[in-house]
Amino acid sequence: MLNTSATEHRKKQPARHGPLRHRAWHALATGLAILLAGCAAAPPYQPPAIDLPAVYKEAGASPAKPGGPDAIAPDWWRAYGDATLDRLEARVEVSSETLRKAVALLQDAQAQARAARSAYVPTVTAGAAFNRSRVSDNVVGRSLAGKTTNDYLLSVGASWEPDLFGRIGSTVNAAEARAQASAEDVAAVRLGVQAALADDYFGVRSLDREAALLQQTIEAYTSVLELVTNRYRGGIATEGDVAQARAQLESTRAQLSDLRLNRTQLEHALATLVGEPASRFSLAPAEGTGHPEQLPRVPAALPTQLLERRPDVAAAERRVAAANAQIGVARAAFFPSLMLTLGGGLESSSLASWLSAPSRFWALGPALAGTLLDGGRRRAGEDSARAQFDASAAAYRSTVLRAVQEVEDGYAAIQALQDEANSQRIAAQSSARALSIGLDRYRKGAVAYLDVNVLQAASLSSERALETLRRRQLTASVGLIKALGGGWEGSATTAN
Structure with missing residues (x-):
C-alpha cells in the first residue's frame, strides 16, 4: 500500500508544478519584453x-x-x-x-x-497570376521534364508588426x-x-x-x-x-x-x-x-x-x-522586430480543379529579426x-x-x-x-x-x-x- 501511494504521489507532482513553471516563464518573458520596451522608448x-x-x-x-x-x-x-x-x-x-x-x-x-x-494596422495584400511553362526534356531527375504545365494562382496575405x-x-x-x-x-x-x-x-x-x-x-x-x-x-x-x-x-x-x-x-x-x-x-x-x-x-x-x-x-x-x-x-533600432504573417489561397494546374479543396494552401507564422553587427551605425x-x-x-x-x-x-x-x-x-x-x-x-x-x-x-x-x-x-x-x-x-x- 505504501509503495502504491508513493508511486501515485510521484505521478501527481509534474501535473501540479507544470502550470506553475509555465506561468513563471510567461511572467518572466512578459517582464523582459516590458523592460526592453522601456529601454527603447523615447x-x-x-x-x-x-x-x-x-x-x-x-x-x-x-x-x-x-x-x-x-x-x-x-x-x-x-x-x-x-x-x-x-x-x-x-x-x-x-x-x-x-x-x-x-x-x-x-x-x-x-x-x-x-x-x-x-x-x-495590418497590411493586407491580394494577387492573382497565371503562368504557362515547359521544362526541358534534357533535365534529369525532374518529373515534369518535357512537359508543359499551367499554374493558376489566387493568393491573399496579411502582415502585421506589433510595436x-x-x-x-x-x-x-x-x-x-x-x-x-x-x-x-x-x-x-x-x-x-x-x-x-x-x-x-x-x-x-x-x-x-x-x-x-x-x-x-x-x-x-x-x-x-x-x-x-x-x-x-x-x-x-x-x-x-x-x-x-x-x-x-x-x-x-x-x-x-x-x-x-x-x-x-x-x-x-x-x-x-x-x-x-x-x-x-x-x-x-x-x-x-x-x-x-x-x-x-x-x-x-x-x-x-x-x-x-x-x-x-x-x-x-x-x-x-x-x-x-x-x-x-x-x-x-537596437531591438529586434517581430513580424506576424498570414497567407493563403488557391493554386492549381487547371481551371477545373482550381476551386476544389485540394487546391488550397496557407501559411502562418511569426518572424523575429534583428541586427547583430552593423559597425556602430545604430x-x-x-x-x-x-x-x-x-x-x-x-x-x-x-x-x-x-x-x-x-x-x-x-x-x-x-x-x-x-x-x-x-x-x-x-x-x-x-x-x-x-x-x-x-x-x-x-x-x-x-x-x-x-x-x-x-x-x-x-x-x-x-x-x-x-x-x-x-x-x-x-x-x-x-x-x-x-x-x-x-x-x-x-x-x-x-x-x-
Whole structure:
C-alpha cells in the first residue's frame, strides 16, 4: 500500500508544478519584453527650460496685467479704423500665394502623419497570376521534364508588426509633432503677411499725405515765385531771388516725382501680398493730409505669455518634441522586430480543379529579426538623433529670445516715437508760423528772399518729418502686435 501511494504521489507532482513553471516563464518573458520596451522608448518630453524676465523692461506706461495680456482680436487690423485696409486684409486668406504654400506644406505634413499611423494596422495584400511553362526534356531527375504545365494562382496575405519596442509609436509621435509645427507655421506666415500688408498700406497712405503736402507746397511756391518775379520786374528783387524761388519750386517737384515712384512700388508690393498681378492692381490715392487711421492702444503682456501667443515659438517647440520622438525611433533600432504573417489561397494546374479543396494552401507564422553587427551605425543614429534634439532645443530658445527682443523693441519704439512726434509737432507748427511771418516781412521789404527761402525749406522739412514719424508710429504699432503674436490662438498640444 505504501509503495502504491508513493508511486501515485510521484505521478501527481509534474501535473501540479507544470502550470506553475509555465506561468513563471510567461511572467518572466512578459517582464523582459516590458523592460526592453522601456529601454527603447523615447525620453520623457518636457519643453526646453528658458529663464524669462517677469516683466518687459520697455513696457513703460503699459504694464502687464496680473490677469493676463490685453486681448488682441484675430482681425487686429480693424483697430486702426480703415475700411480699405480691412478689405485688403480679407483677401490675404483666400489669395496670398505665400499662405497657400504654407497650407500645402501643412497638408503634406498631415499626410505623412497619417502614413506613419497606418503602421499600427495590418497590411493586407491580394494577387492573382497565371503562368504557362515547359521544362526541358534534357533535365534529369525532374518529373515534369518535357512537359508543359499551367499554374493558376489566387493568393491573399496579411502582415502585421506589433510595436514591441516603441519604434512605430515614436515615429507617429514625431510625425504628429511635425504636423503640429506646420500648423503653427501657417499661422506665423498668415500673421507675417497680414503685418506686411498693413505696413505697406500705411506706407502708401503716408506717401499719399506727403504727396498732398508737396502739392500744396508747390502751389505755395508757385505763388511765391510769381511774387518774386513781379518784385524783380518792379526793380525791388534781384534776378538771384527769382532763380532761388524757381530752384526751390523745381526741387519740390522733383521730390514729388520721387515720392510717386516709391508709392508705385509699395502698391506693387501690396498686389503681390493679396495674390494679384501688379499690372491689374491699383489703390486710389487718399485725399488731403489728414490721418483717418487711428493708433490702437498699446497692448500689455508678460514675457512668459509669448510661449502661448507666438505661433513661431509654438512651432519651434513642436519641432523639439518631434526631435525627442526621433530619439525613440533611433533607440528601437537596437531591438529586434517581430513580424506576424498570414497567407493563403488557391493554386492549381487547371481551371477545373482550381476551386476544389485540394487546391488550397496557407501559411502562418511569426518572424523575429534583428541586427547583430552593423559597425556602430545604430549607435551613430542615436547620437545623431540626440544632437538634432539639442539643435532643436537651441533653436527654440533662440526663437523665444528673439521674440522677447522684438516685443521690447516694439514697446521702446512706441514710447520713443510718441515723445518724438510730440516734439516734432511743435517744431512743425513753429516752422509754419516762422514762414508765415517771414513771407509777410518779405512782402513789406523787411527781409531778403534768401531768408524766406530758408524758412520755406525748414517748414517743408518739418512737415515731412512729422508725417514720417506718423508712419513710423503705425509701423511700430503693427510690429508690436505681430511680436505679441497678433490674434493667434494656439492649438492645444499634448507632450509626448
